[in-house]
Amino acid sequence: xxxxxxxxxxxxxxxxxxxxxxxxxxxxxxxxxxxxxxxxxxxxxxxxxxxxxxxxxxxxxxxxxxxxxxxxxxxxxxxxxxxxxxxxxxxxxxxxxxxxxxxxxxxxxxxxxxxxxxxxxxxxxxxxxxxxxxxxxxxxxxxxxxxxxxxxxxxxxxxxxxxxxxxxxxxxxxxxxxxxxxxxxxxxxxxxxxxxxxxxxxxxxxxxxxxxxxxxxxxxxxxxxxxxxxxxxxxxxxxxxxxxxxxxxxxxxxxxxxxxxxxxxxxxxxxxxxxxxxxxxxxxxxxxxxxxxxxxxxxxxxxxxxxxxxxxxxxxxxxxxxxxxxxxxx
Numbered sequence: 001x002x003x004x005x006x007x008x009x010x011x012x013x014x015x016x017x018x019x020x021x022x023x024x025x026x027x028x029x030x031x032x033x034x035x036x037x038x039x040x041x042x043x044x045x046x047x048x049x050x051x052x053x054x055x056x057x058x059x060x061x062x063x064x065x066x067x068x069x070x071x072x073x074x075x076x077x078x079x080x081x082x083x084x085x086x087x088x089x090x091x092x093x094x095x096x097x098x099x100x101x102x103x104x105x106x107x108x109x110x111x112x113x114x115x116x117x118x119x120x121x122x123x124x125x126x127x128x129x130x131x132x133x134x135x136x137x138x139x140x141x142x143x144x145x146x147x148x149x150x151x152x153x154x155x156x157x158x159x160x161x162x163x164x165x166x167x168x169x170x171x172x173x174x175x176x177x178x179x180x181x182x183x184x185x186x187x188x189x190x191x192x193x194x195x196x197x198x199x200x201x202x203x204x205x206x207x208x209x210x211x212x213x214x215x216x217x218x219x220x221x222x223x224x225x226x227x228x229x230x231x232x233x234x235x236x237x238x239x240x241x242x243x244x245x246x247x248x249x250x251x252x253x254x255x256x257x258x259x260x261x262x263x264x265x266x267x268x269x270x271x272x273x274x275x276x277x278x279x280x281x282x283x284x285x286x287x288x289x290x291x292x293x294x295x296x297x298x299x300x301x302x303x304x305x306x307x308x309x310x311x312x313x314x315x316x317x318x319x320x321x322x323x324x325x326x327x328x329x330x
Contacts, residue, residue, distance in 0.1 A: 011274040011283060018286040022070060022293060029297050030062045060193075068191040068255060069296045069310070070289040071199050073262055075252040077270075077288020078210060078281060080263030082245035085221045085279045086238065087150050093264035094249040095318075097154025100260070101161040102132025103253035104184055108165055111180045112172045121183070122198065122254035129250035132157060133242065186259040186311020188296050195255055202251045210244045211281065217241055218278040259311050261318025262288050262295075 031037040035057055037045075044050050045058040076094075083092040094100045106128015110121045139153045165184065169177050182189075216237045219227040227234050252259065266288040270280045273287075292310065295317070299308035 011276055011280070014270070014273045015283050015286055018283070018290050022286070022290050025290065025293050025297065026066050026070070029066055029293065029300075030058055032297075032301065033062065064193045064196050065188055065191045065296070066293065068196050068199060069188055069293045071196070071203055072188075072252045072256050072259065073266075073289035073292025074285040075203060075206075075248040075288075076259065076263040076292070077266035077284040077286070078207065079245040079248040079252075080265075080288070081267040081270075081279050081281055081284040082210070082217065082241050083263070084267050085217055086241060087148075088221060089148060089151055090268055091151050091264075091322075094245070095258065095260045095263055096158070096322075097151055098136060098156075098158035098161060099129050099132055099154070099246055099249050100253055100258045100263075101158040101165070102135075103129035103250045104258040105161050105165055105168075106131065106250075107183065107254060107257070108168050108180050111183065112168050112176050115176070119198070122251070125254035126247065126250040129246050129253065130243075132161065133246045137242075182309075183257040185309045186257040186314065187309040188256050189307065189309070191256070199251060199255050202247070206244055206248055206251070207285075210241075210248075213237060213241055213244075214279065214281055217281075221278055257311060259292070259314055261314040261321065262291050264318055265321050266291060 027039050027042050031039055031042045037054065037057070041050065041054060042058060045054045046063075050058065080093045083094055083097065084090055086092070087097075091097075103125040107121045107125035109128070110124025114120065114124075136150065136154050136157055139157075140150050169180060169184075172180060216227065216232045219230055219232045220234065220238065220241075224234055227237075249263070267280065267284045270283040270287050274280055274283055291314070295313040296310045299310050299313045302308060302313075
């Protein structure tokens, strides 16, 4: 019994360390900018003891962006864990197998064709992600949903949809194309409480539903026969898990645009940190939040002359990580 207890303590320590890292980085991010604030001032203001001006800067201008980054990172970390567990493939990530690109296509159609605002763009991204999932699922077949066929077909669909997105941008008016391109690259600039509230509401519904299915998800990673043998209703659970992961991806994409790397890397890094088999849902969510917040901070501070969208930073990191992963599995 000592080994499981040690493993549990290690996982708890990892999660605790990541949470502390998020808190420290959040204070740092909120305190930096054109108007610099000390960590003590940031904490005091968050506790309701700052001046009116400090309250305006901290809670109205900077805090919403930090919270949006944390929730989006958590959503992508959870979605990546579900996809990689069900496919039993470290490349089974929504940004690799096309679901993120499909959500982006739906959002682009809403922006460029219908002139949609934030809420309608979110609906378009959700519809695009679900539509892409149905197409990939139909091409894979039931058995292909937990094999490398899902990854290969998803990569093909993602390539086609990327071409569709590029075509939509070339046919749009200049002002609409600029707005869409800003969203398409993955950006947290200008995110406010108006973006945070619907995102938080969606997470309050999706995350508990996913946690309820945590044990069946772990059984599915061991194989369909094993899952059936322990009483898991595979034909009901697997589509539900896919649906929840797709919804998390679509919600994150709708809020900030397509952000690569986080869903791909968070589950693999967490598995090496906790050394736990099976899906590490909570640690993956926490690490995804930390990666997203760190990438946004780097994008804001790496080049003083220009601000890099968070999607550019995560894409650069993800490209190197993907090359390393492919070479390692060669």
